[in-house]
Amino acid sequence: MMTESTPKKLVELKDLQLYFNKGKANEVRAIDHVTFDIYEGEVFGLVGESGSGKTTIGRTILKLHEPTAGEILFNGEDVTHLKGKHLSEFRKDSQMIFQDPQASLNGRMKVRDIIAEGIDINKLAKNKTERNAKVQELLKLVGLNEDHATRYPHEFSGGQRQRIGIARALAVDPKFIIADEPISALDVSIQAQVVNLMKELQTKHSLTYLFIAHDLSMVKYISDRIGVMHWGKLLEIGSADAVYNHPLHPYTKSLLSAIPVPDPEVESLRQHVAYDTTIETDGKDRQMIEVNPGHFVLATAEEAATYKSQQI
Numbered sequence: 001m002m003t004e005s006t007p008k009k010l011v012e013l014k015d016l017q018l019y020f021n022k023g024k025a026n027e028v029r030a031i032d033h034v035t036f037d038i039y040e041g042e043v044f045g046l047v048g049e050s051g052s053g054k055t056t057i058g059r060t061i062l063k064l065h066e067p068t069a070g071e072i073l074f075n076g077e078d079v080t081h082l083k084g085k086h087l088s089e090f091r092k093d094s095q096m097i098f099q100d101p102q103a104s105l106n107g108r109m110k111v112r113d114i115i116a117e118g119i120d121i122n123k124l125a126k127n128k129t130e131r132n133a134k135v136q137e138l139l140k141l142v143g144l145n146e147d148h149a150t151r152y153p154h155e156f157s158g159g160q161r162q163r164i165g166i167a168r169a170l171a172v173d174p175k176f177i178i179a180d181e182p183i184s185a186l187d188v189s190i191q192a193q194v195v196n197l198m199k200e201l202q203t204k205h206s207l208t209y210l211f212i213a214h215d216l217s218m219v220k221y222i223s224d225r226i227g228v229m230h231w232g233k234l235l236e237i238g239s240a241d242a243v244y245n246h247p248l249h250p251y252t253k254s255l256l257s258a259i260p261v262p263d264p265e266v267e268s269l270r271q272h273v274a275y276d277t278t279i280e281t282d283g284k285d286r287q288m289i290e291v292n293p294g295h296f297v298l299a300t301a302e303e304a305a306t307y308k309s310q311q312i
């Protein structure tokens, strides 16, 4: 959680664009003029349906894609075109936790070696004893046992595998973690455990998270602020409370109305709000407008005024 009144920006995206197959018939504007900051020590939740561009944003920040245009700053430094040694240093500071721990952990490697990969690459242990000690410490940190070190990923449950993925990310003592749908492949019963662990580790290690998910319910719980994406554009950004309880953009309202409510009676009475996409295709010029302090929406001036007046 943030404590300072004027938080420091850790990640800044400035008018970022990433077009796949640019100029061709199958061009996809996966990131379409996106601007936002992630403050040091916060959890920034990025939500939107499948294909909205969330993963591409995460991968572009980590420099797994070269942006078509725009800038990415990390800790005040322009990292958009980093190469060589500087890129390796940046990669140590920024780690990723993936959706499917089954696919992202090498099945032929022992857990110890999976977790120690970053330690080895970055030469963070003086010798084997120190390497093993670090692995033991990480296993404990994520709620696994010492004797898990010599086992293979297939011997674990989905939740435990995700804990291994978290330990691997933490091994290099990063500042920033991108968690790309880290719980969507897990059983509902263990999703909360993994989210709680991530939250606990974030506080303990003063980490900054970009938490990517397609539904708002868990994101609301873990995030300080939330950004809502659709078709490569950022449509709304604000505190988790503002976006969840006082949404502005029709897309956000529609997304919220799609979250099932546990009570079947309440659920049967709820209206799912349909989303009219014309608002994104009519060619009008829209800017991010601050409707309430810290709460922005992509809109024309007229729309912003209407959204404000409609706010509950």
Ligand SMILES: Nc1ncnc2c1ncn2[C@@H]1O[C@H](COP(=O)(O)OP(=O)(O)OP(=O)(O)O)[C@@H](O)[C@H]1O
Pocket: 020, 021, 028, 029, 030, 048, 049, 050, 051, 052, 053, 054, 055, 056, 057, 214
């Ligand atoms: N390598 C690629 N080449 C071409 N198009 C791509 C590539 N990667 C992603 N896309 C397209 O870019 C758009 C954004 O995809 P992205 O995976 O970022 O969305 P997402 O919101 O993360 O969705 P999901 O939740 O399914 O991962 C989609 O239309 C996708 O098909």
